[in-house]
Amino acid sequence: xxEVSLHKLNKKFDTTHVVKDVDLQIRDKEFMVFVGPSGCGKxxxxxxxxxxxxxxxxxxxxxxxxxxxxxxxxxxxxMVFQNYALYPHMSVASNLAFGLKMRKFExxxxxxxxxxxxxxxxxxxxxxxxxxxxxGGQRQRVALGRAIVRDPKVFLFDEPLSNLDAKxxxxxxxxxxxxxxxLAVTSVYxxxxxxxxxxxxxxxxxxxxxxxxxxxxxxxxxxTPANRFVAGxxxxxxxxxxxxxxxxxxxxxxxxxxxxxxxxxxxxxxxxRARSGHKAxxxxxxxxxxxATAADAPEYCFEAAVEVxxxxxxxxxxxxxxxxxxxxxxxxxxxxxRAHDKLKLALKPERxxxxxxxxxxxx
Amino acid sequence: xxxxxxxxxxxxxxxxxxxxxxxxLFPFYWMIVTTFRPDGELYLPWNAPNYMPFWxxxxxLEHVLYLFEETSFSRxxxxxxxxxxxxxxxxxxxxxxxxxxxxxxxxxxxxxxxxAIFITYLVPQTLLFIPLAEIIRNFQxxxxxxxxxxxxxxxxxxxxxxxxxxxxxxxxxxxxxxxRIDGASRWKAMVYIIIPVAVPGILSSGIIAxxxxxxxxxxxLVFLSSPDQKTVPVGVTSxxxxxxxxxxxxxxxxxxxxxIPVAIVYSFFVEHYVSGLTGSVKG
Amino acid sequence: MAVTAxxxxxxxxxxxxxxxxxxxxxxxxxxxxxAILLGxxxxxxxxxxxxxxxxxxxxxxxxxxxxxKNFHKIWDDSIFRTTVWNTFWYTGVTTVFKLxxxxxxxxxxxxxxxxxxxxxAFILLPFIIPTVLSTFAWKWMFDPTxxxxxxxxxxxxxxxxxINWLGDPDLAMTSIIVINIWRGVPFFAITLLAGLQTISPExxxxxxxxxxxxxxxxxxxxxxxxxxxxxxxxxxxxxQTFADFQLVxxxxxxxxxxxxxxxxxxxxxxxxxxxxxxxxxxxSLAMFPFLFIIxxxxxxxxxxxxxx
Numbered sequence: 001x002x003e004v005s006l007h008k009l010n011k012k013f014d015t016t017h018v019v020k021d022v023d024l025q026i027r028d029k030e031f032m033v034f035v036g037p038s039g040c041g042k043x044x045x046x047x048x049x050x051x052x053x054x055x056x057x058x059x060x061x062x063x064x065x066x067x068x069x070x071x072x073x074x075x076x077x078x079m080v081f082q083n084y085a086l087y088p089h090m091s092v093a094s095n096l097a098f099g100l101k102m103r104k105f106e107x108x109x110x111x112x113x114x115x116x117x118x119x120x121x122x123x124x125x126x127x128x129x130x131x132x133x134x135x136g137g138q139r140q141r142v143a144l145g146r147a148i149v150r151d152p153k154v155f156l157f158d159e160p161l162s163n164l165d166a167k168x169x170x171x172x173x174x175x176x177x178x179x180x181x182x183l184a185v186t187s188v189y190x191x192x193x194x195x196x197x198x199x200x201x202x203x204x205x206x207x208x209x210x211x212x213x214x215x216x217x218x219x220x221x222x223x224t225p226a227n228r229f230v231a232g233x234x235x236x237x238x239x240x241x242x243x244x245x246x247x248x249x250x251x252x253x254x255x256x257x258x259x260x261x262x263x264x265x266x267x268x269x270x271x272x273r274a275r276s277g278h279k280a281x282x283x284x285x286x287x288x289x290x291x292a293t294a295a296d297a298p299e300y301c302f303e304a305a306v307e308v309x310x311x312x313x314x315x316x317x318x319x320x321x322x323x324x325x326x327x328x329x330x331x332x333x334x335x336x337x338r339a340h341d342k343l344k345l346a347l348k349p350e351r352x353x354x355x356x357x358x359x360x361x362x363x
Numbered sequence: 364x365x366x367x368x369x370x371x372x373x374x375x376x377x378x379x380x381x382x383x384x385x386x387x388l389f390p391f392y393w394m395i396v397t398t399f400r401p402d403g404e405l406y407l408p409w410n411a412p413n414y415m416p417f418w419x420x421x422x423x424l425e426h427v428l429y430l431f432e433e434t435s436f437s438r439x440x441x442x443x444x445x446x447x448x449x450x451x452x453x454x455x456x457x458x459x460x461x462x463x464x465x466x467x468x469x470x471x472x473x474x475x476x477x478x479a480i481f482i483t484y485l486v487p488q489t490l491l492f493i494p495l496a497e498i499i500r501n502f503q504x505x506x507x508x509x510x511x512x513x514x515x516x517x518x519x520x521x522x523x524x525x526x527x528x529x530x531x532x533x534x535x536x537x538x539x540x541x542x543r544i545d546g547a548s549r550w551k552a553m554v555y556i557i558i559p560v561a562v563p564g565i566l567s568s569g570i571i572a573x574x575x576x577x578x579x580x581x582x583x584l585v586f587l588s589s590p591d592q593k594t595v596p597v598g599v600t601s602x603x604x605x606x607x608x609x610x611x612x613x614x615x616x617x618x619x620x621x622x623i624p625v626a627i628v629y630s631f632f633v634e635h636y637v638s639g640l641t642g643s644v645k646g
Numbered sequence: 647m648a649v650t651a652x653x654x655x656x657x658x659x660x661x662x663x664x665x666x667x668x669x670x671x672x673x674x675x676x677x678x679x680x681a682i683l684l685g686x687x688x689x690x691x692x693x694x695x696x697x698x699x700x701x702x703x704x705x706x707x708x709x710x711x712x713x714x715k716n717f718h719k720i721w722d723d724s725i726f727r728t729t730v731w732n733t734f735w736y737t738g739v740t741t742v743f744k745l746x747x748x749x750x751x752x753x754x755x756x757x758x759x760x761x762x763x764x765x766x767a768f769i770l771l772p773f774i775i776p777t778v779l780s781t782f783a784w785k786w787m788f789d790p791t792x793x794x795x796x797x798x799x800x801x802x803x804x805x806x807x808x809i810n811w812l813g814d815p816d817l818a819m820t821s822i823i824v825i826n827i828w829r830g831v832p833f834f835a836i837t838l839l840a841g842l843q844t845i846s847p848e849x850x851x852x853x854x855x856x857x858x859x860x861x862x863x864x865x866x867x868x869x870x871x872x873x874x875x876x877x878x879x880x881x882x883x884x885x886q887t888f889a890d891f892q893l894v895x896x897x898x899x900x901x902x903x904x905x906x907x908x909x910x911x912x913x914x915x916x917x918x919x920x921x922x923x924x925x926x927x928x929x930s931l932a933m934f935p936f937l938f939i940i941x942x943x944x945x946x947x948x949x950x951x952x953x954x
Contacts, residue, residue: 050851051854052854071854072855073855073857073858073859077855079852079855081851083846085848085849085852087849087852087853087866087867088871089870098856098866099856099857102853102857102858102862103857146852150856376754376757379750380754380765383751383831384768384769386828387768387771387772387831387832390772390780390784390787391771391775391783393787394783397783397786405792406792407792408792416794416797417794453683456679457679458680460677460679460680461676461677461680463676464672464673464676464677468669468672468676470669470670470673470674471670473673476677480680480684485885485937485938487886487888487889487937488889488891489889489891489910489913489930489933490692490695490889490930490934491687491691491692491695491930492913492914492930493695493698493913493917493918493923493926493930494691494692494694494698494927495691496918497698497923498691513683513687516683517683517688520683520684521684524680549669574774578776578777580776580778580891580892580895581892581910581914585918595776595779596779596892599778599779600895600896611792614786615782615783617779618779618782618783621776621779622776622779625775625776626775629774633763633766633767636770636774637766637836640833640836640837641836641840641841644837644841644875644878644879644882645875
């Protein structure tokens, strides 16, 4: 059993407050991803869990034991670093064996674990090489191997795929997922890439400026973001935002901006009516906008002028201007459209989001 | 990395550091105190009662005055400064050119010449001073600053070359190629593009060469004889000791004042000195 | 080809300058000043020194060729043997201590703290200030009658008799060793510090997570990775120390009873002091084979470490 819990965790560097009141429960065998822009505090939080940074306030527990004062080597954790941190003067085998040697394991046991890990990762033929003779992907595997042989309670990953080229990154993502399914060890993974977060995480923590924005399963974050930041961070291409005012038009709540008027459906309408007259931000994802057909209700349609057409083959991204707002729509790749065309577009009403203009929280 | 509790930091890091700094700097403090201490207080035996060696309440300039009035100290300062500056300039000139040639040009025996220059480092001044004294005398350079100005580069140039090679190698080839496409000849590319970029390296070599010149002793001791020609280290050693009697006050004054020019120049170029020193070891 | 075309369409280059394009000519021109100076004042004296050591020259008397007689003579000279022993002892002990203390200081400096740059600058002073001058300060500190060290030890109750730092043969050697270490630690510290800074902190963190306590981290990670820099620094230092002159000349002149004579000081005493030029030259030259072997061994070791 390996649960990690963070209770009112805070970290200050001199006067800079980088991690603010983080509360989190990571379940046994869960793959928890911390995601957010640079400087949001995710790496610092990871390093506090590892014991590489001291805790200013709050508690970290591993399996119900408070580990704030416990040094890294006694926390039964293993870490994979962004730059791999392989010992350059040792062979791959020695790199893998190092942690076990430090803990005075028997030679036979060390051999067994190394061979086991090497087999899982497909690096048996690299055991006698030095790190400088390996490619980026191979080094990454060795770094993973070093963590695996330790058989720890918790795996910690510090942006391990950031240094790999795009293609390799995709490959390694899949391998990591398979690895987790196979080994089933509680893992804490830090990344700035929301694609990695969505694909790898059992649950995802979005952080900004040291504060947890939202915790939940990937799809939860995608469908029901708690605030504007999460909505804009998760999903690619990013969600479209327009500054609107909530008003009533013929008795029905609408979101208005110069040159734009969008109706609001069901539940959202009820909540909007309560805030009539206030400013808000309207959100709609590019993939939820399509070219209007006769079947689309007029209150969910709008006019836009196409500025740039990006033909990707699998879809077309249209950069458009609707009123004062710039929007991106992902439409059917067979559409015939050129720059400067004027289009009528419709959006899926159930996919609309509203965020309070001041608090940025979801309405 | 966590360093641990505050007390750990003090015991394992700060206190040892303070001790190191104290031991490394104490002799200079001692120089200063002795320079300004009157003779009466100076020559007290080590176990005299009421002896407070670390401070004086009657500071005096008598030793400094003695230094300037009774010896050619100001002459020595001038000599040493002149020799150091000219040798440094000569060595930089040779070192920059040689460093560039070895780092950038392809020609036969490049490796061999580089090794040869390094080998000269194996031939210390204390090995050559006896035959060199003869040669200097034959060239009629004895007892002149030229005897040193021409011989100091022998140990300054290898170092400068070594250092400049490292700096030149670090300059991307593209910079030169761009200049040559723009129409510059090899020589012009070197003068107008490469050398300006290597200025930090030149400053590093220069400051190290300067301090090494001031530090040289045996050649100055052997090649110079008249008091007016001497450099500061030699002058202080020979003119402030009469037989067995050491004039400690003026001696320390000489040591202190002799150290100050180097210390001042060094203080302007600390970063360059450090990077030059460390660059020479990594190269 | 393109370059000549471009420059040809501009001002016509003088034939002499076109030659500079030829790399070999340029290289020769650039290396000429260095070659002349080093040839004239190193190669030529070295050669002359060899000839001198094989002659019977004295001051004022050019002497004649005597073969290896001088070398036989110094080999039988007990003072020379003492000198050889002294020099090796001096070099060995100081190098070990300079390395250990320099490394310790480098580790202490390898963190962030206020005033680091200033402390680093001040620490180099013993190395920067002319050796002769700082050695005089030490001589004053060690002077048997007036020593401030004796005073301190007396005040702290450790001694009742004065310590004859410079009059007792063993203590004299200890004194010069101490001063040499004092002067050399900054050099080791600063260069080793630079070496330490090339070791990524992530490696130490990974080792800590792997279960290595501070000493194990040093031994398994820091020391092996520092080896290349360490070897070069030791090489420079050994050459310097082996050929040292200033320190001993000022402190003891080689005494008491030749206990602190090094190659350089003994050569000076014989060659310049007593005027026995050829024998002095022989002693100086005797340094060369030792230096050569030490350097070659170290260079081979360096090469082995770097390609490991």
